[in-house]
Amino acid sequence: MRAQIKTTQLELLQGDITRQDTAAIVNAANSSLLGGGGVDGAIHRAAGPELLAETRQLGGCATGDARITKGYRLRAQYVIHAVGPIYQSDDPNVPQLLASAYRRSLELAREHGIRSIAFPSISTGAYGYPLEEAAPIALGTVCDFISQFAAFDLVRFVLFNESIYSVYADALRKLLHEYKTSATLE
């Protein structure tokens, strides 16, 4: 599914984040930045050991923030390591921290002149964030940013399977009503 928001194409795709040819891919990292399972493990395996050597130098990253490294053996030139929150239904800061992980990734990309970026569904695997709650936050944060700044040609969400994709597709359809003057479904 694709939508045009101002000058940016927003795309939802089912697939593997490590195979994307966008200038940057985003990692669903933890605050140590020293690797892990899920997206993080897949990105480190595909990028090679030089990636861990670089992230070791960074000294970690707070939840809701992001750091940038090179992409090494990946097709993407850069990896942006975003740290989403561990889900807790009774913590009112959790949605803001998730939004912040997306926003900080976009800010870092913009600062580096990156024009295309691919995101996974941050926090919705090992970190337990319910997809139906996370998808509108992820898409809403990206839509707000790309409505405000003409920094990107393409922002892509790479969803790992059909059921994750369909939750994001539903959330995007709902969100596009709010952007109906500047967005089209293709």
Ligand code: AR6
């Ligand atoms: N491409 C795209 N999406 C993927 C891929 C892939 N190759 N692999 C998994 N997913 P997770 P989190 C989906 O657990 O919840 C790590 O150990 C997956 O189905 O990777 O933010 C880190 O080191 C899910 O929808 O990230 C942290 O400790 C989504 O990506 C912790 O997990 C995110 O799942 C971060 O947990």
